[in-house]
Each structure stands twice: as C-alpha cells, then as structure tokens.
Amino acid sequence: MAMLHIVNKSPFEKVSFRSCLNHVKVGDSVLMIEDAAVGALEGTSFSEKLKTAMGDVSVYVLGGDLVARGLSEDRMIDGIKAVDYAGFVDLTVENETTQSWL
C-alpha cells in the first residue's frame, strides 16, 4: 500500500524531512511543499541523502513553492518532478494513504 509523504519544512531548519526519508518504503512517494521545496536543490548538504532515497521512492516538488522562493527547476536534482496543485491532488488520489510530516 503506497503512501504519499508530504513534507513542508526545510531540511536545513527541521529534522522532519530526514525523519521522513528514514521511514519511507519502496514504492512510496515524497512531495515537497512550502519551505521543503528548497530540499529539491542539487549541490547542498542534503542532496546526497535525498538522492539515495530516490532509489526507492518517487520525489516531487510543488513547482509554485519552488519559484516563490526564487529558485528554478533547472537547479533541482535530476529525477525530481515538479507538479502543480492539480498534480498534488493526483498524487493523493494515486496513493492510498498520506502522511504529513508537520
């Protein structure tokens, strides 16, 4: 039973994103929204941790929240998909359960 993990805090501010990655199962999805969007960037102290997890899970970012922070999709780690709110809704439909890592 696949789970959508919704993360909304920056990995440089809170440990919730790292906790999430320590709990995900193969086939799950992770969606970064709000401040968590900065976690999508390549070349940070968090990138390797996320890239390792991407072997098991699909990773998405809410594109609007990335752009709102002055960041662009071309700075993201390869393989992360940007979605809009319609894509966010689709992810909650596709996954039977969701967990918000508040």
Next chain:
Amino acid sequence: MKFTIMINEGPYQHQSADSALQFCRSILAQGHEIFRVFFYHDGVNNGSSLSVPPGDDRLIQKEWSELSKENDLDLVICIAAAQRRGLMDADEAKRQGFDSHNMIEGFRISGLGQLIEGGIESDRTIVFGD
C-alpha cells in the same frame, strides 16, 4: 473521490492556510468532492470575521467563506480550540454570556467527532499545518 481536509495552522502564520485553500480549490476543479474541512488548534483562526489585513493583501478568512458559499462546503471549527482562542458564533457567545461574536459566514462550530467521521466517510484525509 471524497476528501476530508484538516488544518492545524492559522492564517498568515506560515503558509499552510494558503496551501490548504489552493489544494481545496484544485480538488473541486478536478471534480472531486470535499466531505468536510476541519479546523483545529490555531487553524480555528481561519474562521474569524474580524481580520483586517492591509488592502493589498489577501483576506484568507473571506476566501474560505466564499469558497464555502460557492461550493456548499462544510467548514467545521473545533469547539475546544475555538473557546481557548476567543472565537465564537452567535449561539456560543450567548451561551457564554458575551455580547459579541466573531465567526465568519460559512463556518460552524462542532467537536472532534466531526473529524473522525470525516476520516471514515472520505477516501482521503489530508493534513495541513505547521
């Protein structure tokens, strides 16, 4: 598909009230159904009628109220969380002996059982908060 949304963060606090609002609009735009939106903890402040942001800012409480009116949404505020934060409708104000009330149109006060029912009746329960 049927959704229940839970909101634990107040408006203008971080971003969750805005995120939840946009998520709800997107649910409806895609033809899904919102069974209930439950406001808990500081989230109850989304139902205040006395918020006055600067003129060029969004008025989140009014946006909820209008979304509710346009789509006949069930917006429920937790009574215990509301009482602690000084948020009440006309009936509750009368019951508590206050001469004013401050709940914006489209919201109603009830208890946590409404959240549980939402979780049972809906296909998905999505939580927004701090």
